[in-house]
Amino acid sequence: FIRGFPAICNNMRNIFCIEGCWNNHPKSRLSIRPILELLNTFYGVKYIYRKCLSKEDFLATLHTFTYKHYVNYPILYIAYHGLTNRICIGNDTITLKEIADVLEGKTTGKIIHFGSCSTLNTSDRNITSFMKRTGCSHLSGYKKDVEYNDSNAFELLYLHYLQNHISGIDGKLKRLHPTLTNKLKFTIHSNVR
Numbered sequence: 141f142i143r144g145f146p147a148i149c150n151n152m153r154n155i156f157c158i159e160g161c162w163n164n165h166p167k168s169r170l171s172i173r174p175i176l177e178l179l180n181t182f183y184g185v186k187y188i189y190r191k192c193l194s195k196e197d198f199l200a201t202l203h204t205f206t207y208k209h210y211v212n213y214p215i216l217y218i219a220y221h222g223l224t225n226r227i228c229i230g231n232d233t234i235t236l237k238e239i240a241d242v243l244e245g246k247t248t249g250k251i252i253h254f255g256s257c258s259t260l261n262t263s264d265r266n267i268t269s270f271m272k273r274t275g276c277s278h279l280s281g282y283k284k285d286v287e288y289n290d291s292n293a294f295e296l297l298y299l300h301y302l303q304n305h306i307s308g309i310d311g312k313l314k315r316l317h318p319t320l321t322n323k324l325k326f327t328i329h330s331n332v333r
Contacts, residue, residue, distance in 0.1 A: 222259035224262055239270070258283065
């Protein structure tokens with residue numbers, strides 16, 4: 141227990157993170173990895189981090205996430221640039237349908253979070269199809285373009301809340317951080333009844 145920080149929770153929801161490249165500057169240090177390191181340091185959340193810079197590498201790593209070896213990593217965190225109904229990897233895009241093709245029937249009860257602009261700005265039909273095909277319990281992300289710093293701050297809070305709260309998480313976040321959730325057009329879809 142660190143003074144000023146809550147004790148480590150017994151039922152960690154570990155994170156499997158796949159991140160892309162945020163810009164083309166060769167010395168860029170932009171990454172969401174510090175969020176994962178903070179969660180690990182202060183709350184004991186384990187994580188696996190993979191940087192994937194091509195569509196092929198992303199899809200192969202996504203497939204790796206489905207192995208039984210990673211059953212103790214119930215949160216899949218996909219951190220890329222995004223567009224409506226897709227993520228961007230360099231000049232390529234990958235649709236929610238293509239991601240569901242890889243994850244189909246293999247993420248039952250897992251949480252999938254898109255840390256990407258506008259990816260969940262899509263039809264309810266696409267969201268329902270993705271969740272039904274993958275079996276995920278929760279799907280979260282943004283319905284608009286978001287600022288890098290705002291989304292990183294929010295994702296630290298969100299991933300921390302997921303450690304202790306899953307039921308009604310959307311309402312809890314909106315009550316605790318209404319300005320930020322509204323500004324970011326953050327959304328959570330749940331299969332849990």
